[in-house]
Amino acid sequence: MYIKIAKKNINRSFKDYTVYFLTLIFGVCIFYTFNSISSQKLMMKLNEYEAQNFIKIDELMSMVSIFVSCILGFLIIYANNYIIKRRKKEFGIYFTLGMDNQEISNILLIETVLIGVFSLALGLFLGVFLSQGMSIFTSKLFHLELTAFKFTFSSKAFVKTIAYFLVIYFIVFLFNIISISKLEPIDLLTDGRKNEEIKLRSLKTSIITFILSIFCIAIAYFIILSDSSRIIFADRTISIPIAFVVIGTFLFFFSLSGFLLRLIQSNKRLYLKELNMFLLRQVNSRINTNFVSMSFVCLMIFMSICLLAGGFSISKTLNKNIDDLPQYDAEVLYDGKLPIKDFLNKNINLGYYTEDYVTYDLYFNNDEELGIKNYIDKEEIEKNKSNTYVKKDSLIQIMKLSDFNSVMKFYKKEGITLNKGEYAAFGNIKELLPSIQKSIDKKRKIKVCGQNLIPSSKPVMYITMNEIFKSNACTFIVRDDLTYGLTPPLSYLVLNFKGDKVKKEKELLKEVNKLDKNKKSELTIICSTKEKSKANIFGLAGVVSYLALYIGLVFLIISAVILSLQQMSQCADNIERYKLLKKMGVDDEMLNKAIFIQTAIYFILPLFLALIHCIVGLKITEVIVNFLGAVNITLQLLITALIFIIIYGGYFWITYNGAKKMLK
Structure with missing residues (x-):
């Protein structure tokens, strides 16, 4: 019976939580791909120094993968938490049918195992094929000759990926047991009817906080731009502008919910148009509740863009330096x-x-x-x-x-x-x-x-x-x-x-x-x-490129997934409110438009501040690149923009469509 219920739940959840399943599969795929780099050397003609570079990069990827697995583990638990909240009414029905906490935990255990097996299998399948393409990227990066294209499979990366994600899924299961044990039937059944109290901060306090956030960010920009060499030489004082940027970002989103709604309310024509009154209160409520996570997302987007653009530019510069060197032995x-x-x-x-x-x-x-x-x-x-x-x-x-x-x-x-x-x-x-x-x-x-x-x-x-x-x-x-x-x-x-x-x-x-x-x-x-020298430079270029691509992609995915899950959760929490709007005569086209605008605002707000940070961040990247040897970074920015549009834009579109399906 438990297996039958679990299968039905997964089939139903797969339609509603495409973001969750996609993230699991994508995480497994990336993890395997970057841990299988050492197996790609089978296709290449290597000298002694180049072979040592592959060993060093493999060791580095192993160390970075510990950090990445912790990040992905947090993300999966975070996503799972939203799914548990989404299914509160379902669990309430289980309680009324006579199930206890242990029986519900058994259902969740079966679901976790089935989801884990499915995600691992599909993620590893895609990772094996993606790693074949990575071999071409690697050969270009290291200026190596592909002796023959061979299908490679890294048993080491395969076992490591399974081991790391089994640990993550086990932690998810423990988290589920703890969450279920704290649930009360009456709260579960009435959860969708509870109204969230919107706490509007004092307008004066919000404006002062906003001005203070702009001041902190401006101070950070001034310190960085006045002496960009502190980045290159790892000056200890670099922690000062970093601290100002972080504090300024948190204060910005903290203050935003206090005057954003009031600012729009001052324009009655805009505020009372169509569903703007409802839409803006929803956005204001979400920012008010999640300003901390939005601040983290903003900073991660900023780091992701700088890592991807900067990493590729530095790699290109190092490789170009070799071509410019005099040819002696x-x-x-x-x-x-x-x-x-x-x-x-x-x-x-x-x-x-x-x-x-x-x-x-x-x-x-x-x-x-x-x-x-x-x-x-x-x-x-x-x-x-x-x-x-x-x-x-x-x-x-x-x-x-x-x-x-x-x-x-x-x-x-x-x-x-x-x-x-x-x-x-x-x-x-x-x-x-x-x-x-x-x-x-x-x-x-x-x-x-x-x-x-x-x-x-x-x-x-x-x-x-x-x-x-x-x-x-x-x-x-x-x-x-x-x-x-x-x-x-x-x-x-x-x-x-x-x-x-x-x-x-x-x-x-x-x-x-x-x-x-x-x-x-x-x-x-x-x-x-x-x-x-050539092997060392190509090795350094490879390390920089792989780290930038690996960490940059993970940060970008985490940012998009957090925003997506929060938006989907809000939509699920407000099903009753949307039903009420339908009863009042609001048609599907207007509802879809409201959902699109609400999702767009939620995705654009952290992106907007992150792009402003990137103006300064990429200026510093340019200084570092020029320190190593001048090179035009326009192409690297275009590649970064393309990656960003595909992943961030893709998650936005999935979120919007997922929210529309919920309302149906």
């Missing part, structure tokens, strides 16, 4: 007293590894502090005030002319010449190059080793020498005789391997690491190779 950074070439020849047989290499030094000036702010005009400083390197007044390094020309020859590029008393400049921060060029055009003098220098006729050059993360705001090139009195240099050696490159790379790394371990404390030796 290995680089060694050294800061010892001996010239780098002499030191390495003394400790390493360079001839065994290469016949094609070059060394160069970068110096710091002793005569005057050469910071970027000292060189460019005040107008340019103001123009680039949000640029991290301008804010930190990055020091300008100096390079010998002979070293520069040697490097250019190694990179198969043309060198330059300098007359006595001249200097040239290059950098790799594209947005700063016009400001540097203006100083060159104005013949800005610099002082090196007691000698005043003027710029040559050569315009500022865009050159990347060794930075994976572009960080050279400016470097001056001077004649060799001017560098003898400068601060001891950082020395670099770049080379191309001869023979078996893979073998030589491993051997060189082993030798340099051995030297580094046995060195004196004041000596630093760092060796990186092209393949290792």
Whole structure:
């Protein structure tokens, strides 16, 4: 009997609670997909570093999945709570038929098991197929070649998904037992007839709270925009504007219910039109009751948009940096007293590894502090005030002319010449190059080793020498005789391997690491190779993209589901009121229009404030992207908008149609 009742309940509930079932299936699908990333490497040709990246990403996804499972667990329990409230009258009838709490709990247990099996099966089925498509995305992300497209199945992700969701469903069942034990038959049977008391806050209090919320949000925006570098360098003071944004958001929704209704009431023509009187009181009541959850939804939408747009942009920038790097096989950074070439020849047989290499030094000036702010005009400083390197007044390094020309020859590029008393400049921060060029055009003098220098006729050059993360705001090139009195240099050696490159790379790394371990404390030796650097950058880009997509999607789904369930719950609670409107002569078209407007207002309100937050949030994202290397984020914003429209808009449409079905 219990199984028969449970099946009928599920069939009936499936029509009314499409949102709940869709969320369960979507949650299982996403969970499996992102935990099956490691299985996708079977289709790709990987070197040692790339294989290690897959292992690291798999470990990271496992850790993030614990957080995601907690979030999804909360969401499922939250959704289940609304379903329990929706079925109060049904449970009241069970009580009047002689059932006790234990028998109702048994029915709910069977329902939970059947729903769980159905959701897991369909979610895993969709997840397995979605993971096949993810392999193509992964190969593009890591710039890898698909050796052959194979159907992959991750048994590890399969078992993990089942295990995590079994725990969640068990907690849901316990929650149901607790909820049923607190129910009273008389309250269940009369629940739909109870009127909710709408508590209108003092208009004066609401206006003061609203002004205070705007003030808190404005303060947060001002602090962030005045010094965006605090985000990049993880400054502790970043917690201050974050706190102001959170407080301001909560105060905004807290105050909204106090004057929104009164504001519309002041326009009698609008307030008394069609069902606006009924509709606005419904919206006001819902905001008044759920301002806390609406505030959380607003903040989650904001984070979701920034994560998706920012994550994809940062990933694209990191991948683009690899394409812009000079094509050499290995680089060694050294800061010892001996010239780098002499030191390495003394400790390493360079001839065994290469016949094609070059060394160069970068110096710091002793005569005057050469910071970027000292060189460019005040107008340019103001123009680039949000640029991290301008804010930190990055020091300008100096390079010998002979070293520069040697490097250019190694990179198969043309060198330059300098007359006595001249200097040239290059950098790799594209947005700063016009400001540097203006100083060159104005013949800005610099002082090196007691000698005043003027710029040559050569315009500022865009050159990347060794930075994976572009960080050279400016470097001056001077004649060799001017560098003898400068601060001891950082020395670099770049080379191309001869023979078996893979073998030589491993051997060189082993030798340099051995030297580094046995060195004196004041000596630093760092060796990186092209393949290792590429793998590290692609790995970092992959981590950023996966985290942004994984967490961003989860936050977006949670936001949409919370709004959807609250709106569906309100509609269910007000069935009797809608019936009364029908008796008063309101036709279906007008009722549907009222439901559409009510649902739209409820979905748009948190979205509206979230988009305002995003104007500042995406500005910070742009600063971070520019710190790593300038790239146009328009495409990433369009992709984010498309994802947002599909998921958020989809849940809105399902909610609207679900509410209409309830009224029928």
